[in-house]
Amino acid sequence: MAAGALFSALSDAEPMGAVLFGLAAIACGAFAAHGTLVRPRLTADFHGISTRTMSGTVKLDWAQARVRLRTTRRLGRDGVTLEIDGDDHLVVLGWLELGEDPRDVLDVLSALRARS
Template identity: 55%
Template structure:
């Protein structure tokens, strides 16, 4: 649902890095070639594994290209693109916070956007940069409105 006013252009945007999307696309093609080779050789296990990898990588590539920009911020609030469309979250009533969790021995930082019953969680892959830097930019934009 896109209820962001058309006349208020976003002042800042964040999206997955183009290089990461391109690498996923190249890997999807390589996995498809591996699946074709496995099919020619009669290797059913290889066909299934390479085929599954090709499909997953193709979906990741398509999603990464579809949701650009993932996050846009302007004077009225933020817009988040999802596979279902855009969600507009106005500054009043919007909570933005960092969440740090430890997974597999590493700290993972995400940015959470909560407005009413809506919760959107974005990490560095979706934003293309460190969520801490994005929070700083959003805080400055929100304070300057």
């Protein structure tokens, strides 16, 4: 019933409103697909780090990878991101991509690096 009401509202709406609604729906679908397809974004083991992107997986040995935290202040809030810098790649991961606080992830990565 809700889908029928939505379709009825869209068909009676102005054409520009329907176009904007369609673009918003496509954008939401693209963000959802991206979030689903590139999970997990970061994996690490004793050999190195792997990051997934839409173009593929980037694997770096511990000797190649430089991992650091970057803190930025925007609108009165501190944002912490984890930067993984390799030969030709820079990957910036925040809390949303990691699912954890980047500071905690850096601690785990440092422990893995020390054991390798």
